[in-house]
Amino acid sequence: MLLAVGVTGVASYDLASFFSRKFVALGITGVDIHKLERPTIPEMGGLSILLAVSLGSTILMALDGDRSFLFLTAVSTVSLTGLIGVLDDKFELRQRDKTVLIAAASALLSLSLAGRGSIWFPVIGTVPFGILYPLLVVPIAITTSANMSNMLAGFNGLEVGIAAIGVGVMTFLSAVTGSTDGALLGAILLFAYLGFLVLNWYPAKIFPGDTGTLMFGAGIAAIGLISHLEIAAIVLLMPAALDFALKLMSKKPFGQRKVYGNTKVNPDGTLAPANYPALVHAFMRVAPTKERTLVVWILVMEGLYAILAVAVTLVHI
Amino acid sequence: MNPSAARASLLALSFVVLLVSGLVTTVVWRFLAPLDPLPRAMLSLLTFVAAYYAGANLIFWKAVIRISPSSSSSHPRQN
Numbered sequence: 001m002l003l004a005v006g007v008t009g010v011a012s013y014d015l016a017s018f019f020s021r022k023f024v025a026l027g028i029t030g031v032d033i034h035k036l037e038r039p040t041i042p043e044m045g046g047l048s049i050l051l052a053v054s055l056g057s058t059i060l061m062a063l064d065g066d067r068s069f070l071f072l073t074a075v076s077t078v079s080l081t082g083l084i085g086v087l088d089d090k091f092e093l094r095q096r097d098k099t100v101l102i103a104a105a106s107a108l109l110s111l112s113l114a115g116r117g118s119i120w121f122p123v124i125g126t127v128p129f130g131i132l133y134p135l136l137v138v139p140i141a142i143t144t145s146a147n148m149s150n151m152l153a154g155f156n157g158l159e160v161g162i163a164a165i166g167v168g169v170m171t172f173l174s175a176v177t178g179s180t181d182g183a184l185l186g187a188i189l190l191f192a193y194l195g196f197l198v199l200n201w202y203p204a205k206i207f208p209g210d211t212g213t214l215m216f217g218a219g220i221a222a223i224g225l226i227s228h229l230e231i232a233a234i235v236l237l238m239p240a241a242l243d244f245a246l247k248l249m250s251k252k253p254f255g256q257r258k259v260y261g262n263t264k265v266n267p268d269g270t271l272a273p274a275n276y277p278a279l280v281h282a283f284m285r286v287a288p289t290k291e292r293t294l295v296v297w298i299l300v301m302e303g304l305y306a307i308l309a310v311a312v313t314l315v316h317i
Numbered sequence: 318m319n320p321s322a323a324r325a326s327l328l329a330l331s332f333v334v335l336l337v338s339g340l341v342t343t344v345v346w347r348f349l350a351p352l353d354p355l356p357r358a359m360l361s362l363l364t365f366v367a368a369y370y371a372g373a374n375l376i377f378w379k380a381v382i383r384i385s386p387s388s389s390s391s392h393p394r395q396n
Contacts, residue, residue, distance in 0.1 A: 238331070
């Protein structure tokens, strides 16, 4: 296990480093619009996370013959979602197509969770979903989580930092509740994101792209489903859910930047928000905020929700 | 308002939205007691989603506009 996660972390860092050089030469780059100098940065770096997760999972399954069909299907769902992210980075898929493709990617996980039927909710208690669990709950959970994670993004270290906190907490809770499959998948994802974060932290040398953001949303949901930690996963996604709820108010919820433009940078380096509701814009509005401060505060927010997720889960068990 | 206090208030507000949504959902859950567990749970979950959406916009974003030093042109709905 230690070998698999170690290789995953090192591979993620090394591949990101390699891609950051290669993608510049290939022209797979974007402008870092939140800096005065507007540097050109390689994009689609999430590909290194996807490859590292595939490598780590393969090593784990080769060394440990006890890994179940459940683990395999969860890894497949996360990896397929990452591949959809690659397509999205390359061809800018329509929101509707992306949603359908991610729902299809969760089919194998639905199959392996066919016997599962209930979810525990605070106050409400255990709710029997029956056949709706594999048919509706699993695809909706993976699709919603992946898409919401994809929307709260775009600043150095933000999405990868949220991924590290979220996946880290899900890994811990899976281990505490005795879900080996969830803990192992979480550990592999965690080290893949930590390896990438070294190069993505402010000032970023590579962007994760939709490959990295879609995959961590799917990862948190997949761990939540296989470890029976659905509520913890929901709590960890609350900052992304808040951002999503705010964006739904605007004219084009999935394409505001085309309508309202991007966040601008003031001469003093502080950020000026575009005129539509979003979580990052809330922080920019209430006080002069530079990119790094913004990212740190949203990570603090994610950290508080992580504490709540741990508390709710530990009280339940 | 002090910048750190303003940012911290956003963190607190996000939890207020979650708390209010949870309370509304609990009330609806109790109100729907005569129903079977599954429809009762589905309706309660829909209530949570609707309450959270309303709370995000009516509590969180309204407060952001109030706290914001330059609160002009900050209405969320644009046409």
